[in-house]
Structure formats: C-alpha cells, structure tokens
Amino acid sequence: MKETSPTNLYADTSFALKEGRAALIDDLLAGKAPRFLDDNAHLIDDYFRQSYEKSVVGPKMDIAKNPYAVIALGGYGRAEQCVYSDVDLLFLFEKKVPRAAEDLVREIIYPLWDMGLDVGHATRSIKECITMARKDFEVLTSILDARFICGMSPLFMKLMDQIRSKFINLKPDKIISWLVETNRERHRRFGDSSYLLEPNFKEGQGGLRDYHTMLWIAKIKSGIKTRRDLEYYGYFSHDDYERLSEALAFIWNVRNRFHLIMNRKADQIHLEQQRNLAEVMGVPPVNGHLPVEHLLGQLHGHMEYVKQQHEMFLFEMEQQKRLKRKNKGLKTTAVKGLKFNRGMLNFVSPEKILNNPRLLIDIFVESAAQKAPLNSEAKRLVQDFGHLVDDRFRSDPEVVKQFERILIRSNQAFDVLNQMLHTGFLVRFIPDFKAVVNRIQFDQYHLYPVARHLLFTIKILKGFDTDAPAPNEPLAINLFKELKKKKLLLWAALLHDIGKGNPASGHSSRGALQAEKIILEKGATPADAKTVAFLVEHHLLLIQTATRRDINDEETALTMARTVQKVELLKMLYLLSVADSMATGPKAWNEWTSSLLKNLFFKVLNVLQHGELTSGRAVKTVEKKRQALTDSLTDVMPGDQLERLINFMSPRYMLYTPVSVIPMHLELYKALGEKPFVWRIEKSLDGDTRTVTVCAKDRPGLISRMAGVFTLNGIDILDVQVFTWRNNIALDVFEVTPPPDPIFENERWDRAARNLEEALADRLNLSQELIRKKNDTAPIQPYTAARPTEIVVDNETSSFFTVVEVFTFDFPGLLFRVTDALFKCGLDIWVAKIATKVDQVVDVFYVRDFDGQKVDAPQQVEAIKAAIRDVLPGEILAMTGTVP
Numbered sequence: 092m093k094e095t096s097p098t099n100l101y102a103d104t105s106f107a108l109k110e111g112r113a114a115l116i117d118d119l120l121a122g123k124a125p126r127f128l129d130d131n132a133h134l135i136d137d138y139f140r141q142s143y144e145k146s147v148v149g150p151k152m153d154i155a156k157n158p159y160a161v162i163a164l165g166g167y168g169r170a171e172q173c174v175y176s177d178v179d180l181l182f183l184f185e186k187k188v189p190r191a192a193e194d195l196v197r198e199i200i201y202p203l204w205d206m207g208l209d210v211g212h213a214t215r216s217i218k219e220c221i222t223m224a225r226k227d228f229e230v231l232t233s234i235l236d237a238r239f240i241c242g243m244s245p246l247f248m249k250l251m252d253q254i255r256s257k258f259i260n261l262k263p264d265k266i267i268s269w270l271v272e273t274n275r276e277r278h279r280r281f282g283d284s285s286y287l288l289e290p291n292f293k294e295g296q297g298g299l300r301d302y303h304t305m306l307w308i309a310k311i312k313s314g315i316k317t318r319r320d321l322e323y324y325g326y327f328s329h330d331d332y333e334r335l336s337e338a339l340a341f342i343w344n345v346r347n348r349f350h351l352i353m354n355r356k357a358d359q360i361h362l363e364q365q366r367n368l369a370e371v372m373g374v375p376p377v378n379g380h381l382p383v384e385h386l387l388g389q390l391h392g393h394m395e396y397v398k399q400q401h402e403m404f405l406f407e408m409e410q411q412k413r414l415k416r417k418n419k420g421l422k423t424t425a426v427k428g429l430k431f432n433r434g435m436l437n438f439v440s441p442e443k444i445l446n447n448p449r450l451l452i453d454i455f456v457e458s459a460a461q462k463a464p465l466n467s468e469a470k471r472l473v474q475d476f477g478h479l480v481d482d483r484f485r486s487d488p489e490v491v492k493q494f495e496r497i498l499i500r501s502n503q504a505f506d507v508l509n510q511m512l513h514t515g516f517l518v519r520f521i522p523d524f525k526a527v528v529n530r531i532q533f534d535q536y537h538l539y540p541v542a543r544h545l546l547f548t549i550k551i552l553k554g555f556d557t558d559a560p561a562p563n564e565p566l567a568i569n570l571f572k573e574l575k576k577k578k579l580l581l582w583a584a585l586l587h588d589i590g591k592g593n594p595a596s597g598h599s600s601r602g603a604l605q606a607e608k609i610i611l612e613k614g615a616t617p618a619d620a621k622t623v624a625f626l627v628e629h630h631l632l633l634i635q636t637a638t639r640r641d642i643n644d645e646e647t648a649l650t651m652a653r654t655v656q657k658v659e660l661l662k663m664l665y666l667l668s669v670a671d672s673m674a675t676g677p678k679a680w681n682e683w684t685s686s687l688l689k690n691l692f693f694k695v696l697n698v699l700q701h702g703e704l705t706s707g708r709a710v711k712t713v714e715k716k717r718q719a720l721t722d723s724l725t726d727v728m729p730g731d732q733l734e735r736l737i738n739f740m741s742p743r744y745m746l747y748t749p750v751s752v753i754p755m756h757l758e759l760y761k762a763l764g765e766k767p768f769v770w771r772i773e774k775s776l777d778g779d780t781r782t783v784t785v786c787a788k789d790r791p792g793l794i795s796r797m798a799g800v801f802t803l804n805g806i807d808i809l810d811v812q813v814f815t816w817r818n819n820i821a822l823d824v825f826e827v828t829p830p831p832d833p834i835f836e837n838e839r840w841d842r843a844a845r846n847l848e849e850a851l852a853d854r855l856n857l858s859q860e861l862i863r864k865k866n867d868t869a870p871i872q873p874y875t876a877a878r879p880t881e882i883v884v885d886n887e888t889s890s891f892f893t894v895v896e897v898f899t900f901d902f903p904g905l906l907f908r909v910t911d912a913l914f915k916c917g918l919d920i921w922v923a924k925i926a927t928k929v930d931q932v933v934d935v936f937y938v939r940d941f942d943g944q945k946v947d948a949p950q951q952v953e954a955i956k957a958a959i960r961d962v963l964p965g966e967i968l969a970m971t972g973t974v975p
Contacts, residue, residue, distance in 0.1 A: 104145065105202040108138040116174065119347060128343060132163070132172035135208075136240050139180075139199065143241040148195045159184045159192075160242030161199075162250075168236035169306075169318075173343065174350040175357075178203065179233065182214040185246055209356060217250050225258055228269050232303075235310045255314070263311050271405060274304050283398070288387065290394065292346045293358040297394030299346075301401035302339060308408065326404070331467050335400055338393035345390055348372055380530070380594055388529030391540060395513060403467060407433050426450075426457050435466035444472060448479040452493045452520075455511055459501035465510055473514040480519035491613045494520065498549070498581050505550035508585075512542055523605050526592020541591045547674035548584045552666060566689060567669050570662045579619055580663045582610060583626035584670060590627075603628035625660065626667055633668040637687040638926035639896070639935045642694060643747040643812070646889055651691070652698035661699060665692045682777040683809055683826060713745045720750055724757075736760070744814040744822065756822055759786035763820070767851045772840060774829075780809065781827050787851075789821035791941075794920045795910035796850045797823065799857035802904050804843040805831040811923035858911075861904035880963060882956045886947040892921060892937040893946045897959055901932045908962035909934055916958050917941050 111134045118124040139161050143149065152159070164179040166172060180200075182192060192214045203210045215223070224231040234254055239247040259266065281295040293299045305326070309315045313324045322332035349360055349368055360368065369383040377385045422431050428443035428450045429436060436458055444450050451473060458465060465473070484490055497507050511517040518525045527541035555564065555571035574580060586609060590602025607624035611617070632654065640647045655661045668688060672680040717737055724733055736757060748756070755771065762769045768787035775781070787793060794813060801808055810826040830839035849855035885894040897909055906925065913920060913936060922937035940946055946955065 104138055104141045105206060107141075108134055108203075109206055111137075116351065119174075120351075125340075127347060128171045128173065131174070132167055132170040135167070135172065135178060136163070138203070140241045142199045146195065146198060148191055148198050152189055152191050152195070154243070157184055157186050157189060158243035158246050160244065160246045161240045162247055163238040163240055164233040165236055168233070168238040170238065171343070173356075174347050175209065175353075175355055176350075177356070178208055178210045180210065180212040181220075181234075181237065182212065183220070183242075183246055183250060184214070184216045185243075185249075187216055188214045188219075217246070217253060220250060221253055221257055224254060228266060228273075231258070231266065232270075232307050235307050259311055266311055267308055267408075270304055270307055274300065274401075289359060289361050290387075290390065291359040292342055292349075295359075295394075297391075297398035297401075298358075299339070299342065299397075301397050302335070305401055305404045308404070327400075328467060330471065331400065334396060338396045341389065341393045342397070345372075345386075378526075378594075384530070388540065392529050399513065400467075403435070403464065406435065406464060407466075409434075422461055422463060424457055424461065426453055429454055429457055431463070432466050432468075434463060435469070436461070436463050437466050437469040438472050441472060441476070444476045444479070448476070448484060449487075449490060449493075451476060451480060451484075451516060452490050455507050455516070456493050456497060458510065459497050459503040459507045462503055464506075465514070470510070470514045473516050477515050477519045480516065485520055486612055486614065488614055490520075495578060498585070499578050502553060504553055505546055508546050508549060512546065521586075521609060523586075523589050523592065523609060527589060530591060541588050544674050545585055545588055548587065548667075548670045549581060551670040551673050552581060552584050555666065555670075564669065564685075566692075567666055570666055574662060574666075575659065576619070576622075579622050580626070580666060582606075583623045583630070583663070583667055586610075586623070587627050587630045587667065587671060599628050599631060622660070622663075626663055629654070629664060630667050630671055633664055633688060633691060634672055634684070635926075637691040638684060639924055639933055640888070640894075641892075641922040641924070641937055642687065642691045644889060644892075644922075644937075648691070648694040648698050650888075651695045655695065655699070658696065658699050661692070661695055681779050682775050683780045687810075713742055716745050716750050716753075720753055723750070724754060727754075728757075739816040739818045739820070741814065741816060744816065747812070748814070756784065756786065759784060759822075760820060763787070767848055770844070778829070781806075781829050783825040783827055785821070785823045785825065787821050787823075789815050789819050790851075792911065792914045793821055793851075794823065794923065795907055795914050796857065797825065797847065798910050799861060799904070799907035800843055800847045800850055801825070801827060802907055803846055803857065803860055804839055806839075806843065808906055808923070808925050810925065811920070813919075813921050813923070857907060861907060880960075882959050884946070884952045884955055886945055886952075889937060891945070892939055893918075895936045895938055895955060895959075897932075897934040897936075899932065899934075899963060902964065905932065905963075906934060909959055910936075912958040912962045913938060913955070916955055918946065918955075 112131065115124060115127065115130055115134065119127050124130065143161060160183045162168070162181040162183050163170075164181050166176050167178050167180075172178070182188075182196065184192070196212055196214065200210050200212060220230075220234065224234055231254070234250070237247070237251065277294055277300060278296045281291050281298075283296040287295065291298055306315075306318060306321070309321055309324065309326050313320075313326075315321065315324055318336075319332075321327050321335075322329060327335060345360075345368070346358070348371060349357055349364070352364065352368055352371060365383045365387065366381075369381075369386040372386065374382040374386045376382050380388075422434060424431060424436070428439050428447055430439050431437070436454055438444055438450060438454065454465060454469060454473070457463075497504055501507065508517065511520070512524075512528065518528060524542060527545070530541040552571070555567045556577075571577070583606070586602065586606040588598065588602065589605050589609075590598035590600070593601060595601075603624040606627040607620045610620040610623050615623070632651070636642070636647060636651060642648070655664060665688070669680075669685075672684060672688075720737060721730075721733060728736075740753075759769050759771060763786050768785055770783055770785045773782045773784075785797065794811065798808060807828040808825055809828065812824045814822040814824075816822065830836050830843075832839060846855060850857055880899040881896075882898075883894075883896040885896065888894045895913065899905070910920060910923070917940050918938040919941060920936050920938055924935040926933045926935070938946065946952065
C-alpha cells in the first residue's frame with residue numbers, strides 16, 4: 092500500500108490557511124481588519140490544531156508516556172503576528188525529546204515553508220528550556236511571551252510554573268537589569284527611530300522593542316499575562332494605555348503595509364521606499380507638504396509616545412528601587428503647587444494651575460533644576476490647561492525670564508524643551524512652532540524633523556558651554572565662552588528654521604521676519620530682535636559660502652565681511668553654522684566641511700579686525716612666501732634651480748598654497764619627467780576624505796578627464812583647486828571621498844591611475860564607459876521633483892572669473908559631463924566646488940575663456956546654459972520640469 096505523504100495529508104489544512112490569510116490581507120488593504128495581528132495569529136493556530144488532530148507521526152510517539160505540546164513563542168505568542176513576521180514555535184516534551192520529533196516537525200512545518208512563511212522551531216524538554224533560559228535571557232523573553240496552542244496543556248502550565256519558581260522569582264533584578272542594559276545598547280546601535288528619517292519599527296528607540304521591554308518587565312515583576320494587564324496592574328493609567336494602544340496600532344499598520352510592499356519581513360523603511368508606502372496607504376498631502384512627509388510625521392509622533400512611555404516606565408522603576416534601598420523619601424520641591432511622585436514631578440492639583448497659571452512654566456524650570464521628568468499625569472495636565480498659555484502669558488516678563496533661564500542656564504535644556512514640545516507647551520508659548528512639529532524634510536540630508544532639529548541645535552550649542560576637553564571643536568568652545576550675549580544666539584538657534592513651516596522656498600528670509608516678531612513679543616529690545624533676525628536670515632550664509640565659493644579668493648572674504656560687519660555677529664554666525672550643520676547630520680558635517688568653515692571664518696575675521704584686504708597685502712604675502720621657501724629649501728636644492736622653479740609658480744598659486752606643502756609639489760614636479768602625470772594621495776585625519784594632488788603637463792580637458800576617471804571608480808569629488816605654472820605644468824588639488832571598498836583601496840587607486848593614463852592617451856573613451864556604468868546602476872530617482880534643475884551663470888561674485896552653478900540631481904558621470912561641456916565651450920576651470928544640497932548636488936565652477944577673460948556676453952551665457960542642459964539626461968529634465 093502506498094504511504095500518504097505529509098504534504099498530501101495537510102494539503103487541505105494549508106490551503107485553508109493560505110486562503111484565510113489572503114482574505115485577511117485583502118481586508119487589511121481595504122481598511123477592514125482592525126484586529127489583523129490577532130486574527131492572523133489565530134488562523135495559524137487553527138492550522139496547528141488541525142495538523143495536531145490529523146498527525147500521522149503524533150500517535151506513534153506514545154503521548155501518554157512522554158506528553159508534548161505545541162507552544163507559540165515571541166510575537167506569535169503575543170498574538171501580534173504581522174504579515175511576514177516569524178512564526179516561532181516550541182515543541183515541548185515532558186521528558187526527553189524523542190527521535191520521532193524530527194518527523195513531527197517535518198510533517199507540520201514543511202507545508203508552511205512551502206507557503207513562504209518563515210517558521211522557526213525548537214524541540215526541547217522542560218528541563219532543557221529552564222537550563223537554556225538561565226544561560227540565555229533571550230530564550231527567557233521568548234518563553235515569557237509563550238502561549239499554548241495544542242497538545243497537553245498541563246505541560247505548558249508546568250513549564251511556566253517552573254520557569255517562575257526556579258528562575259524568575261530567584262533573580263528578577265538581574266533579569267530586569269539585563270533587559271534595561273540590552274535596550275540601551277540597542278538604542279545606541281539603531282538610534283532614535285522616533286525621529287530618524289529611516290526609522291526601524293522594531294529595534295529603534297520608540298519602536299516595538301521598547302513596548303516589548305515594558306511588557307517583559309511587567310511579566311517578571313507582576314506575572315501579567317496580556318498587554319491589557321498593563322492597565323489593570325497599574326503600570327498605565329486608562330488614558331495612557333489607550334494612547335499607547337493607538338500608537339502601537341499605527342506602527343503595526345505601517346509595518347504590515349511595508350511587509351506587503353517588500354514581500355518579506357522588513358523593519359527599517361529606507362528613503363527610496365517611503366514614497367511608495369505613503370502612496371499605497373493613500374496618505375493625502377497636507378498644507379503643501381508631501382504625503383510621505385505627512386506619513387512620517389504621524390509615525391514619528393506615535394513612536395515618540397512609545398519612547399516617552401518607555402523612559403517614564405524605566406525611570407519610575409529605578410525610583411522605586413532607590414526608595415526601597417535608601418528607605419527614605421526621594422526628592423522634594425520648594426515650589427508651591429508642585430510635588431514629586433516616585434521621583435517625577437507633578438502638580439499638587441488642577442486647581443493650583445487655575446489659581447496660578449505660571450506653574451505651567453515653573454514645572455519645567457524645576458524639571459531642569461532637579462533633573463527630573465514630568466510624570467504622565469503632569470504631562471496630561473499641561474496639555475489640558477494649555478489654553479491658559481494665552482497672549483498675556485506668552486509676553487509675561489516673569490514667564491519669559493523663566494523660559495530663558497531654561498534656555499540659557501540649564502544643561503538640561505534639551506530634555507526640558509523636548510518635554511515642552513511633546514506636551515504642547517512649546518507650541519502654546521511660541522505658536523509659530525506648530526507648523527514645524529513633525530515637519531519632515533524629505534531628503535537624504537536631514538536626519539530629523541524640523542522641530543527636533545531645532546532642539547538638537549540648542550543641545551549642541553549648550554555642549555560648547557563646557558570646560559570639558561573637546562578635541563574636535565575647540566574653536567567653537569572658545570568662541571562660545573567669549574560671547575557677550577549668548578541668549579540671542581540661543582534664541583536664533585531655537586528659531587533658525589521656523590520659516591520651514593511654509594513649504595515654499597525662502598525659509599531663511601521668511602523665518603527672520605517671524606523670529607523678529609516673536610522676540611519683540613517676548614519683550615526684547617529692537618536691537619536684540621534685529622540681531623536674532625539677522626542670524627536667522629543668514630544662518631546658511633557661512634556654510635553655503637564655504638562649500639560653494641572659492642574661499643581663497645579675497646573677494647569672498649570681503650563680501651562676507653561687508654554683510655556681517657561685526658566680529659560678535661561673525662562669532663555667533665559661525666557657532667550657529669556649526670551647530671546647525673552638526674544637528675542636520677553627517678552629510679552636512681564632517682572634517683572637510685568643518686575645515687572649510689573654519690578657514691572662511693578666520694579669513695572674514697581677519698578682514699573685520701584689520702580692514703579690507705588689498706592687492707598690496709597680497710603682494711607682500713607672496714614675497715614673504717617666496718623668502719620662506721628659499722630659506723627652507725636652500726640646503727636641498729641649488730639656489731639657481733630653486734629660483735627658476737619659484738619663478739615658474741604663478742602669483743595665484745603662491746598666494747593660495749601653504750608654504751608647508753610647496754616642497755611636496757616640487758617633489759611631484761621632479762618625479763613627473765616625461766610621464767603623462769604623477770599624483771600623491773593623502774588621507775584626512777578622520778579618514779573621511781582623501782586629498783589627491785595631481786601634477787601633469789597642462790592640456791585642454793584635463794579636469795573633465797580626471798572627473799570621469801574618479802566617477803568611473805566610484806570616487807566623489809568634493810573640491811578642486813586648479814593651478815597652472817608658467818612652464819605649462821598643471822598642479823591640481825582634488826578633495827575626494829575614498830573609493831567604496833576600503834579593504835582594496837590601494838588596488839582601486841592603482842586602477843584609477845591606469846584609467847587616467849589611458850584616458851590622457853586617448854585609449855579610453857570615458858563617455859562610453861560611464862554610459863555603461865550608468866546602465867549597470869539603478870535609474871535616477873529624485874526623492875521629490877520640487878527642486879528643479881537650475882543653471883546659473885554669475886558674473887557678479889568674482890572680478891576675474893565667471894561662476895557657473897549647476898543645481899541638479901546626482902548621477903554617475905554628472906561631473907564629467909558638465910566639465911566636458913564647459914571645456915567644449917572653450918572655458919578653463921580654475922576652481923570647482925561640489926556641494927551636496929539635500930538630494931541634489933550643487934556643482935560650482937570658476938571659469939575663464941582660453942584667453943583668460945570672463946564670459947559675460949549674453950549669447951555666451953546662454954550658450955553655456957544650453958551646453959550643460961544638453962548633457963543632462965532627459966529623465967532629469969522631465970522630472971524636474973526644466974525645459975531645455
């Protein structure tokens with residue numbers, strides 16, 4: 092007789108599960124599955140129960156002598172089963188695991204694998220479970236979530252009783268401490284997902300693991316069974332529990348939709364997937380903001396609530412431990428109308444707030460002074476009585492003084508401002524803040540929403556107000572200490588992006604008007620309000636000038652000095668630029684941008700302190716350098732030879748090149764001989780960039796070929812300085828990113844050198860190679876088409892050069908195409924600066940024609956623009972609405 096295979100035996104059962112899940116997912120997509128997680132888990136339960144009943148292997152295992160049970164673990168155990176979440180199972184045996192268990196697993200689980208479900212399983216005895224839980228707390232947490240499905244239920248009860256009596260009750264503090272520390276380490280690794288623009292639903296701060304940790308601790312301490320017990324056992328008030336459930340439901344819904352988009356389990360949503368998710372979920376645009384920005388704003392709001400509840404949960408637990416350990420009361424407050432509950436601040440009663448609305452600011456001042464958070468009830472009361480923060484309250488000198496006390500004096504300013512933000516107090520106190528709360532800047536540049544970015548800027552500035560050594564930013568620390576009016580800088584930091592509440596362009600000038608109005612309403616003098624407005628209006632001036640202009644050109648420093656006018660303003664502007672960039676993210680702040688900004692600051696400071704630069708001073712500088720070079724190299728090179736080489740060097744080269752690096756350039760020149768080029772590659776201190784100094788015989792199109800070779804090898808150019816000596820030697824200094832593979836970096840540089848040699852000998856067609864490279868990469872996908880391609884030809888910025896700016900979306904070969912187009916227009920590139928502007932790039936070139944003249948005739952300007960548009964891909968122009 093032919094044996095029936097397990098696959099045939101369970102065909103009907105697995106088919107029922109497949110059909111049931113498909114119908115449930117259809118309901119989810121239609122918005123008709125409010126209990127999707129629970130229903131999905133129970134569909135799978137039904138499969139296991141039917142499989143248990145129909146089992147061919149089970150009856151052969153002598154269940155009477157060695158009982159077994161099928162138990163759900165982890166998220167499946169909690170009945171929180173997302174679309175593609177793992178199905179974690181435990182086949183639990185009372186005694187030893189029999190050999191037939193493997194056949195049982197194969198019989199039951201194989202059909203699920205065939206359906207594409209990710210099923211994890213373990214076969215263990217009760218004794219093995221307890222032993223493993225003692226050794227590995229992750230095993231313990233999975234058992235804490237265990238739920239009986241089918242088999243012998245007394246066996247499940249026995250396991251749970253023994254886990255508690257033989258382990259949990261003996262070492263609860265040790266287990267809880269491990270959970271807390273594991274969570275902290277996870278937060279360090281995954282970041283604060285309640286604000287990150289690529290949040291991790293599960294592992295990031297504010298994600299599902301924070302909720303799981305609260306649940307596990309409550310199970311250890313109180314033996315609770317379900318999430319609902321968090322309210323019944325007093326861990327959450329009714330309102331807080333309802334709000335937590337609402338937040339979790341939103342996160343789970345987004346996670347389920349994301350699973351369906353990805354067709355697999357996925358917990359981190361990257362930028363390139365977010366627009367599709369917002370579209371699939373039918374999120375509408377709101378007040379001119381993109382649907383994806385609205386979706387992320389909601390998601391961040393819910394994850395922030397989970398994060399805050401998790402932090403309060405742990406804080407209160409720690410306070411209870413201290414109270415027990417010290418056997419005495421905790422903190423007290425002298426502020427009438429306030430009290431401490433378990434180490435957290437609260438109001439004595441709602442009536443006290445009505446009688447004295449200033450308590451709404453006093454509680455935050457006390458929070459900063461005592462380093463204690465508001466408890467859940469206090470936060471609710473701040474929200475409930477927010478209407479008391481009216482125009483009179485907002486302009487009350489004592490209230491403003493208290494707010495500024497937090498802003499200026501407290502090292503807890505960030506934490507307290509964050510509490511103000513999420514209780515709604517900050518929006519009540521500064522109504523303009525409402526438009527930037529959860530206002531997402533959908534690009535690869537900003538890590539945080541606008542309001543959070545503003546608070547981070549404050550935090551970074553406060554970090555400069557310290558005596559602790561900070562090797563990365565000693566200048567910022569020194570400048571901050573020198574400031575006479577720190578208050579104005581901190582107000583500017585808090586308001587510098589307030590204009591982004593309106594999605595239209597021009598947020599800096601718009602924000603300056605808003606900031607001036609706000610500061611005047613707070614009782615500031617007109618002069619102080621003008622200072623804050625100036626800082627807000629020009630908060631991008633230094634960083635944009637440093638990254639987009641030739642800071643070695645004396646006109647750059649002169650223009651900046653004429654705008655800023657005062658040394659104190661320059662210091663504040665520099666500090667605001669540093670803090671703003673650091674709070675934006677690593678793509679805005681690194682060693683390279685730090686160096687550029689610092690150099691520009693000192694050049695402008697020099698102008699403000701000593702008057703405008705003149706050509707006479709430049710001549711003196713060159714002469715001093717010539718003498719210093721002669722003195723330092725006399726023993727290395729014959730005097731006549733050194734004199735001849737120095738005479739080859741152009742005045743511009745001598746003016747802008749530090750004396751310390753000129754000997755290295757001379758070594759490169761000596762090594763050049765008859766070679767097409769030689770180069771030297773130096774690594775920056777932090778390893779983020781490389782300086783590539785190229786010495787070659789000058790020739791038309793050299794820069795474009797270099798750009799093509801770098802692009803071909805995955806190396807991005809950040810900055811280029813081009814010098815031509817009088818003997819027709821080109822000395823080009825490139826600041827670039829390192830090759831993509833750090834392990835084989837030297838091999839990649841060797842390949843780039845071969846490519847350049849072939850390109851200069853016309854044996855390598857860079858255009859064709861870059862087209863081939865482009866075809867091997869993903870298509871261009873700008874994150875938003877709201878930033879059109881723009882080509883600007885500027886003849887005002889520099890007296891000696893035409894400045895060409897190209898704003899467009901990045902793609903492999905862009906720099907090569909643009910530089911090649913400029914070369915074909917008969918232009919020499921003297922300086923090139925490549926800056927990232929959100930998901931666009933800004934390529935800036937200082938050019939002159941082959942006769943050394945600026946290009947200022949209208950027909951020449953139009954020809955340059957047309958030539959650049961011609962080399963940009965059609966899909967970019969179409970997506971941005973730019974008409975060739």
